[in-house]
Amino acid sequence: MRSPISGYTRLTKVHKFSAAGIAAAGAAALAFALVPGASADGNGQQAASVKPVAWNASSFGATQSDELSKQSDNAAKQAKADAEAKKKADAEAAAKAKADKERADKEAASRSEERKPVKAAPAPAPKTYANNLDGWIKEALDIMHAKGIPGTYNGLYRNIMRESTGNPNAINNWDSNAAAGIPSKGLLQVIDPTFKAYHVDGTSWNIYDPVANITAACNYAAKVYGSMDNVNSAY
Structure with a gap:
């Protein structure tokens, strides 16, 4: 097809690439010729030729892909491993x-029970x-x-049986104490002054009370004779 301006045939894209390739090859040859030692040296030996390196764009793209x-x-595997590790850690923390x-x-x-x-x-x-009498003594x-x-x-x-024969209301009106106006009274025949002086706390103040009479008489005997067990006659 003729160009309406120059009259020369229009170059197609293929023609342009071909021309560019020829130009590049020429430039490379010129550069090689200018390199020292690229031509024949002083001994007449020719320089070694350089083999062009082949380059394939499709092969490079596949490798990169x-x-x-x-x-x-690898990233997916790592993410899965991280997720499983987190899940395990969460489960352990919850447990x-x-x-x-x-x-x-x-x-x-x-503690509440304690x-x-x-x-x-x-x-x-x-x-x-x-x-x-048995109950009073006990x-x-x-x-x-x-x-x-x-x-x-x-x-x-x-001693009770000898002194009163077990009668808590017994009273002696004939001995020296009676003559002095302080007759002996109760189970163990205790006079009023002795009863008051040796009265045992917690018992009745009634001298005729069986338990009060016994404990006061025994308290007196303990001071004088060591124990009522040691008394075998009038005391």
């Missing part, structure tokens, strides 16, 4: 938190005694032992 794909796969809470709840419950007031044991029922002995006053059942019984 493979590398990117490999990097992408630990649950165990800690259960242990704390158990300890709190245990703080519960302990019910006091019911007070023992008061000891009862028969309202007779009750008197319990009081005497609590107060540290010596005496035994047999020692008390023996």
Whole structure:
């Protein structure tokens, strides 16, 4: 096709590439010729020719694509591994938190149980005694032992039977004490001054009360004779 301006044939894209290639080849040949030692040296030897390096654009693109794909796969694997590690760590943390809470709840419950007031044991029922000579002696002995006053059942019984034959209201109106206006009274025939001086706390102030009479007489005998057990006659 003729150019309307120059009259020369228009170059196609292929022609342009071909011309460019020829020009480049010529420039390369000229450059090689100018390099020292590129032509025949002084000995007439020719310089070694340089083999052109082949370059394939499609091959380079495929290699780069493979590398990117490999990097992408590695990144995906790493992301998956990180996600699994996080999931495992979260599960372990949740299990630990649950165990800690259960242990704390158990300890709190245990402390709560420890703080519960302990019910006091019911007070023992008061000891009862028969309202007779046997019961009076036993009750008197319990009081005497609590107060540290010596005496035994047999020692008390023996002296009571000699002094009053077991009558708590007995009174002696014929001996020297009676003559002096202070007759002996009760189970162990105690005069009023002696009863008042050796009265045992917690017992009646009535001299005819069996238990009060016994404990006061035994308290006096302990001071004078060491024990009522040591008395074998009027005292």
